[in-house]
């Protein structure tokens with residue numbers, strides 16, 4: 001069963017790892033948000049893609065929730081000693097991805113080729129694709145003015161009030177090579193339990209990807225990022241209040257209206273008529289077993305749906 005999943009970073013990577021255990025890993029394709037990508041200290045950083053690479057190769061620091069396990073920080077110490085910017089932490093091992101990516105991009109290689117090579121080197125049998133090789137940047141209009149994603153998320157810890165979100169460059173972006181065929185050829189398409197506004201919307205803003213989802217033969221199922229009405233982590237709930245969206249799964253389902261055929265809801269959330277097919281299960285993914293179990297539930301639900 002070939003599965004294609006649209007994903008952000010941490011929340012989505014949990015599901016993708018579960019899928020890579022529930023299925024032959026080569027049957028899994030992750031199309032990853034690149035709206036969070038930015039240039040820092042001259043280096044191109046792709047946080048969501050790198051989270052997928054670390055998670056799928058067993059290198060992720062799961063306790064911390066980002067970055068590499070067993071990371072060291074000599075580079076950051078040296079940056080600080082020279083009064084360099086230290087609001088975004090780049091570990092010594094992590095640096096290798098950014099240095100190599102930056103050098104290869106400067107030499108004219110597309111991001112998708114570079115990411116594919118990294119994944120192969122680390123023995124990842126699933127396909128990890130950036131949503132696009134073109135530059136797309138998530139920009140938040142806040143009560144502190146316009147902030148690029150990492151300035152809002154990391155430097156300002158999601159504290160500013162958000163009035164609107166836009167994805168600069170998305171309307172001119174083309175899906176990365178392989179993304180459209182991965183959607184057209186899938187037996188099931190999943191939208192990971194990622195932040196709908198910051199992680200999934202950038203993907204849906206790439207015109208070719210949205211159209212491919214509409215044209216796909218396979219059902220599209222979203223896994224709710226809410227557990228008991230609340231985001232497990234991150235600003236999803238806070239954003240919903242600030243953007244004037246109703247709270248809860250119904251609002252997230254409405255947000256994905258026209259894109260999804262079904263919604264997998266956490267069993268702690270009260271049953272409600274969502275206006276589309278839904279199924280309920282425990283979607284909290286703490287250990288690997290949970291991730292595999294949620295992946296299997298999502299696949300079984302998708303199999304029960306038809307377009």
Ligand code: GDP
Pocket residue numbers: 007008009010011012013014048051193194195196198199223224225226227230231232233234236266283284285286
């Ligand atoms: P980021 O790009 O690293 O911020 O991560 P994502 O956008 O992929 O994930 C953030 C979202 O994942 C939040 O809305 C969380 O509620 C959701 N999330 C994290 N862990 C879980 C989990 O175990 N189960 C479910 N259902 N959602 C989760």
